[in-house]
Amino acid sequence: MDFIKHYVALIQSEIHQLDLPDTPETLYEPQRYILRSKAKRVRPVLTLIAAGMCGKPIEKSLPAAIAVELVHNFSLIHDDIMDQAESRRGNQTVHIKWDASTAILSGDGMLIQALLQLHKLAPEIDHKKINHVFLEGINRVCEGQALDMEFEDRLDVNTEEYLNMISGKTAALIAVSMEMGGICANADSYKIDTLREIGYSLGIAFQIQDDILDVTADPEKFGKRKGGDIYEGKKTYLMLQALELSNKVEKKWLSKCLQNKPIQKTDVKKIIDLYDKYGIPAKAESIMNGYYEKAEKALHTFEDSEYKGDLSKLINYLRNREF
């Protein structure tokens, strides 16, 4: 992703300069730790690009970009406790390296730091508006995470509910990343709405793609074992389609599998076969492509610029990713 290198460099330099105090160590060191880990910084890049697309110097939106990245990392720290995840980006998760209490508290602190970033924005930027958009977005992320946890114990989740869940859990923060870029550029409300919509489309496409890659990607490149979501019995787009499209006998068996997590290796293979029998990965891919295309089309709202070109390249890059 050479074409976003200079955006990432700007973000890395800003993160490097974050003036987190030295003490209390158990509050700030976990925050520094997760920010040091290798990350793609896609969300803050989208903020910068959105500001650029609205004709303002991208540097104006840097505090908002950092705010988004901090919220993303806050949610990773807390989600990793809930998911009992032991590693993240090749490092131990915060609650493993320290403990759950330290992870809860440093996550809380990081959320506050994120909101404090918005106070670094230039005075001509509407602080009240951007703060409100940000808070509503973070609340949508919390709602998405809650729905995801509720789905774990349910077998009757439908596709609409799934889309609503990922709109919160994955897409809301991406939407907010773009919307905040537009607000930093004092763009008109039509452009701001369009940026948010592009973000939602990208986020939903990205999540469905993740669900597909779980069964189609080269596990070496993807960094997760093949069918990892199936082992965990996750209600992915593919799993919900399988529950919807399979015949009575298959559905009964699949439901039984989902009630006895983790799912056994032989059953995981059978479930992948079931996906193929009903052409589910291809169907999911077509849905995913619809969202990527929606995002791409919405770019017409904006005048041509290097930023618009970069976003188009980024959409293309994400769409064709194999891991």
Added chain:
Amino acid sequence: MDFIKHYVALIQSEIHQLDLPDTPETLYEPQRYILRSKAKRVRPVLTLIAAGMCGKPIEKSLPAAIAVELVHNFSLIHDDIMDQAESRRGNQTVHIKWDASTAILSGDGMLIQALLQLHKLAPEIDHKKINHVFLEGINRVCEGQALDMEFEDRLDVNTEEYLNMISGKTAALIAVSMEMGGICANADSYKIDTLREIGYSLGIAFQIQDDILDVTADPEKFGKRKGGDIYEGKKTYLMLQALELSNKVEKKWLSKCLQNKPIQKTDVKKIIDLYDKYGIPAKAESIMNGYYEKAEKALHTFEDSEYKGDLSKLINYLRNREF
């Protein structure tokens, strides 16, 4: 506390009208649950009184008052997980009634709801300023909680460090409660600073008093067993004084007790005797009184009013509480 009844009624009515969505249930029901539990609402009352003392209708500050109460409850939900507390205000704690994941997430959501409250303030109130003061205050609370956890494994905590810890953990939110009332009333910066200082003094006095009541209060009235903090080996003001004032042999024994938590009943009794030997409860009471007096004296900054009278009564009530 009859003289604060009408403030509490106003706050209860506002909390009752909070428009939290019905779903996702696991995000919002724990928030409703903790807000339904019996609580004194001291912090939001202080916000209303502070606004009144600065000559504005107290209703103007209601959203800020509610914001403070929501943050207080957010911190209770998360602290109870960290402290593994099983009950709170006579009810099961959120992480016991549901589970730790639900408690982490609903706490996060409640923090966001608190910040969203500030968007309900009238447009003439400086949103950016009040948001900043609030965030810095919440961050101080996080710092205090981190220090408190760090103190658990240390034997060399001094009184200055202890005061810094409770300034964050207990006093910062009380200080912010009062400061925000002043900001809602568009008070001048001298008055706002004074309100914050009163809040800090009250908060510190309140916490030292809690430490004292742990060994002096009637356990029936206090609702906690006598010496509860000692059983847990907490670094209270009294314990730190005991470590500082006791002779070599006593100090060695006390340190050994603190390294083998929970402390045994016979040792708890001996520690209370040690406190008495060095006149520690009386000494702590004198420090506490100093802070209450500092708060009382600062009231001179404000013109006489029913609100100032109510705050004076409240300070007096707190100072003389026996549980």
